[in-house]
Amino acid sequence: MTATADPQEFFALFGAERRPDPYPHYRRWRERLPVAALTEGMFAVSGLAEATQVLRDPAFGHPEPEYLDPADRLPDQPVDESGRVVRAFLSLNPPDHTRLRRLVAKAFTPRMVDQLAPRIEEIAAELIDRAPAEFDVMTALAKPLPVEVIAELLGVPLDDRERFAEWSHAMARALDPPFLQHPDTVGPAVRARQSFVGYFRELAERRRREPGEDLLSALVAVSDAGDVLSEGELLVTLTLLLIAGHETTTNLIGNGVLALSRHPDGLKPLGVDGEHAAQVVEEVLRYDSPAQLTSRTALRDTAVGAVTVPAGSQVIVLIGAANRDPATGPAPESFDPARAPGRHLAFGQGIHFCLGAPLARLEGRIAFRELARRRPRLTPAGTPQWNPTTTLRGLSALPVVNGG
Numbered sequence: 321m322t323a324t325a326d327p328q329e330f331f332a333l334f335g336a337e338r339r340p341d342p343y344p345h346y347r348r349w350r351e352r353l354p355v356a357a358l359t360e361g362m363f364a365v366s367g368l369a370e371a372t373q374v375l376r377d378p379a380f381g382h383p384e385p386e387y388l389d390p391a392d393r394l395p396d397q398p399v400d401e402s403g404r405v406v407r408a409f410l411s412l413n414p415p416d417h418t419r420l421r422r423l424v425a426k427a428f429t430p431r432m433v434d435q436l437a438p439r440i441e442e443i444a445a446e447l448i449d450r451a452p453a454e455f456d457v458m459t460a461l462a463k464p465l466p467v468e469v470i471a472e473l474l475g476v477p478l479d480d481r482e483r484f485a486e487w488s489h490a491m492a493r494a495l496d497p498p499f500l501q502h503p504d505t506v507g508p509a510v511r512a513r514q515s516f517v518g519y520f521r522e523l524a525e526r527r528r529r530e531p532g533e534d535l536l537s538a539l540v541a542v543s544d545a546g547d548v549l550s551e552g553e554l555l556v557t558l559t560l561l562l563i564a565g566h567e568t569t570t571n572l573i574g575n576g577v578l579a580l581s582r583h584p585d586g587l588k589p590l591g592v593d594g595e596h597a598a599q600v601v602e603e604v605l606r607y608d609s610p611a612q613l614t615s616r617t618a619l620r621d622t623a624v625g626a627v628t629v630p631a632g633s634q635v636i637v638l639i640g641a642a643n644r645d646p647a648t649g650p651a652p653e654s655f656d657p658a659r660a661p662g663r664h665l666a667f668g669q670g671i672h673f674c675l676g677a678p679l680a681r682l683e684g685r686i687a688f689r690e691l692a693r694r695r696p697r698l699t700p701a702g703t704p705q706w707n708p709t710t711t712l713r714g715l716s717a718l719p720v721v722n723g724g
């Protein structure tokens with residue numbers, strides 16, 4: 321078996337016409353090429369074992385942050401004292417990653433997430449009750465809920481939340497790798513990032529003077545053995561939390577409602593009172609992953625399966641394909657909400673495992689549970705519309721009706 325593949329064939333996996341159901345194409349690709357050499361310096365992994373190795377193996381990481389000439393800097397772009405771009409810890413290697421993740425985890429605690437539960441329930445219930453019998457799940461629930469929650473978590477004043485949601489959407493649309501990116505998304509994303517950083521610089525200043533109970537105040541004050549977040553680190557961390565935590569959660573809710581509404585038993589697998597919601601969340605994450613791709617750089621020559629990946633190569637990790645690998649459990653291509661939670665890579669693996677997973681799971685559970693309670697007979701009422709993005713897989717519209 322050769323591991324060399326036609327890159328055009330790989331890019332075609334993400335073509336617009338395949339968007340409603342890319343999975344049969346992923347399956348054929350993964351069966352043939354769990355590790356593929358696409359070009360010199362670009363590889364793709366789609367098998368569960370291979371993808372897990374790339375995510376866990378310290379031989380794979382991220383390129384070092386670049387030095388930026390002051391003339392090339394964007395307004396408001398955080399740089400450190402030696403002129404290196406300040407990056408969020410998602411794209412840093414140890415020891416920088418370890419240090420920053422530890423600081424942020426000290427502020428963003430499981431307790432803080434648990435305390436949000438009653439408020440999330442309240443927001444979800446209000447949003448669902450406000451919707452008419454026939455409604456679009458994305459507009460009514462999946463889009464507003466995570467923005468409200470992250471704004472609440474960070475302590476964003478109510479009046480600013482609409483602007484905040486717009487910036488977040490613009491940044492999330494530009495997350496695709498360059499070979500998949502639509503040129504129209506780049507400019508708005510850069511502008512949104514600048515507005516966001518400028519806004520949070522001011523809000524952080526206010527919280528420094530008058531701390532509240534929110535995560536922003538906790539991040540401003542956090543210290544670990546005398547170490548603190550610099551202003552640049554604080555600002556890129558806030559941007560990361562927003563980008564990583566917003567549209568991914570929207571897509572967990574949307575992709576989940578779509579899968580349930582197409583299931584012969586509808587929302588029944590959630591249980592009368594939504595008591596099986598946690599299990600359903602895991603199956604949605606596996607079956608139709610909100611984050612489909614991530615990538616790493618080989619830091620040294622490393623074997624993945626039968627293929628040697630040379631140092632400096634980029635490796636694209638196809639999370640969506642790996643999550644349908646037969647090694648995840650029986651009948652991997654079907655959505656089975658009663659399946660015992662198995663292995664999946666929806667939150668990544670290893671040192672970069674999603675820091676917001678407890679919050680995402682909580683929001684997913686509450687959204688599905690409140691729907692099961694309030695709209696138990698939900699069925700499709702039109703054709704779902706997919707977003708044109710690949711890294712974040714999700715819907716722009718999902719019409720449903722209660723009582724179909």
Ligand code: HEM
Pocket residue numbers: 375409410411421470560561562564565566568569572609610611614615665666667668669671672673674675676677679680
């Ligand atoms: C990392 C997925 C929600 C914050 C990640 C990674 C994935 C992921 C795949 C690892 C990326 C990699 O290794 O390259 C998801 C999904 C979510 C979700 C599918 C929702 C269903 C959230 C939320 C937050 C969050 C709600 C916070 C508010 C983060 C952070 C990281 C991360 C900070 C970086 C961790 C690190 O580099 O150490 N997420 N995420 N995520 N996620 Fe999430």
